[in-house]
Amino acid sequence: MTPVRINDAIREIAFEPRLGLDEAVEKYYAPDLIHVSDGRARDRAEFGAMCAGLRARIAEGQVTILDELCDGSTYATRHRYRMTLADGTVVHREIYHFATLAPDGRFQRVHETGFDVE
Incomplete structure (x- = not known):
């Protein structure tokens, strides 16, 4: 298993986006996400x-991993993203992301929360 x-x-x-x-x-x-x-x-x-709605509104964005841990099927990060929407609005957030990976390495269960960063 190579974990995602x-x-x-987020980038893809x-x-x-390079893929559909x-x-x-x-x-x-x-599939059972x-x-x-x-x-x-x-x-x-x-x-x-939800992703389709976001993809249609995002003009550009960057994501930075601050902390990342993968142990077996457990995956966690603290990351920040900054995105500019098509209307010019800038969104900058820090996210705490906790996931369980499926046997093939894809995200199966995800719990996340975050806050706006100034």
């Missing part, structure tokens, strides 16, 4: 729809 990394997923899904959205989501997220962000749970279809 969240910075690669939102900031530097469905292909990018398939590459990084297991449960993604919980700030208390809101989404299955993979709902997560993909």
